[in-house]
Amino acid sequence: MVQLDWSNLAFKARETNVIVISRYIDGAWTKPEVTSDYGIVLNAYACVFHYAASCFEGLKAFRGVDGKVRLFRPDENARRMQSSAAFLDMAAPPEQLFIDMCVQCVHENIDYLPPYGYNASLYVRPLLFGSNPQLGVHSPAESTFIVMCAPVGTYSGAAGLTPGTATIARNYDRAAPNGTGCYKLSANYAPSFHPYNVAHGQGYRELLFLDPATKTKIDEFGSSNFLAIKDNTYVTPLSGSVLPSITNKSLQQMALDFGMKVEKRVVPVEELAEFSEVNACGTAVVITPIYSIDDKPTLESTTPTLTYRFGTPDKCGAVSEKLYKRIRGIQDGVEDDTHNWCLML
Numbered sequence: 001m002v003q004l005d006w007s008n009l010a011f012k013a014r015e016t017n018v019i020v021i022s023r024y025i026d027g028a029w030t031k032p033e034v035t036s037d038y039g040i041v042l043n044a045y046a047c048v049f050h051y052a053a054s055c056f057e058g059l060k061a062f063r064g065v066d067g068k069v070r071l072f073r074p075d076e077n078a079r080r081m082q083s084s085a086a087f088l089d090m091a092a093p094p095e096q097l098f099i100d101m102c103v104q105c106v107h108e109n110i111d112y113l114p115p116y117g118y119n120a121s122l123y124v125r126p127l128l129f130g131s132n133p134q135l136g137v138h139s140p141a142e143s144t145f146i147v148m149c150a151p152v153g154t155y156s157g158a159a160g161l162t163p164g165t166a167t168i169a170r171n172y173d174r175a176a177p178n179g180t181g182c183y184k185l186s187a188n189y190a191p192s193f194h195p196y197n198v199a200h201g202q203g204y205r206e207l208l209f210l211d212p213a214t215k216t217k218i219d220e221f222g223s224s225n226f227l228a229i230k231d232n233t234y235v236t237p238l239s240g241s242v243l244p245s246i247t248n249k250s251l252q253q254m255a256l257d258f259g260m261k262v263e264k265r266v267v268p269v270e271e272l273a274e275f276s277e278v279n280a281c282g283t284a285v286v287i288t289p290i291y292s293i294d295d296k297p298t299l300e301s302t303t304p305t306l307t308y309r310f311g312t313p314d315k316c317g318a319v320s321e322k323l324y325k326r327i328r329g330i331q332d333g334v335e336d337d338t339h340n341w342c343l344m345l
């Protein structure tokens, strides 16, 4: 095993032993190749550079308390990549190829899989992009599928479950109505750089996007879903411009297992006043408690019109903590994986 500061990995790109690559050429996927060379050579006309023909996934592998290696729900990521690629009219790797390449990537880089007990994991990043040279605006004939991985700690750098602040992005949208929000397209993320820079510059950790058509309903954070607790109910937005999060789907099942009610429905912004706990949830952020959300006329405004508060800045809500412990417990082999979510490697 490599020697890294497992308690302070942060969430950042790192080169490990190898990446795994398959190419879609002449209507078929090539046998996956393993290489330590991260320098991909592409033609300057490659479709991805000009027309953003690209989508990606994110999933995690964990070293359990029992020493076994678990990959969390790779079949779900495989299917979501197929749906993203279908939206772009691009060839997607078949489910089994996707899973096999993720497994191979973890095996080949096992030296980088963090030990149990550091709240760290191996973040696996599958990436698909149109790689043939072209000038016309149409879907690419050739694609490249790469699986890479990096050992990571928490997304924000703060200890797990440390509450953070958020602000609403009133004058920015994450995705257009009837657009790309429900697919994991690379092109959804570059437009969030600027509003995130503004929000981070003002000291906020997260940015909450509203439904782009009416700006009256909650959609999601820029890199994670929104989930709230109201009495014994788990509430999460139903919206065509939200990414179907695998973490959120898993947490909803856990909430049901705990005997809670789950509501996936339209969430008006004003309902924020009625929630006792609010969290961002996703593979990278797991569950990140949000203790306040500012609503401002524009993101650039310095004075909020309204500040919604949930719990206290120093403590995660009790229900959120219970959900967090359950999902992390399953991933670490500490709790029973009753729904068979983990692929054992």
Ligand code: PLP
Pocket (backbone or CB within 6 Å): 058, 220, 221, 222, 223, 224, 225, 243, 244, 245, 246, 247, 248, 281, 282, 283, 284
């Ligand atoms: N929403 C957005 C915009 C994301 O980028 C992500 C991250 O993947 C999520 C939600 C959470 O999805 P998942 O739980 O599948 O990682």
Ligand code: COI
Pocket (backbone or CB within 6 Å): 057, 058, 059, 223, 224, 282, 283, 284, 285
């Ligand atoms: C993830 O949670 O896996 C993501 O893709 C979010 C972000 C790092 C883009």
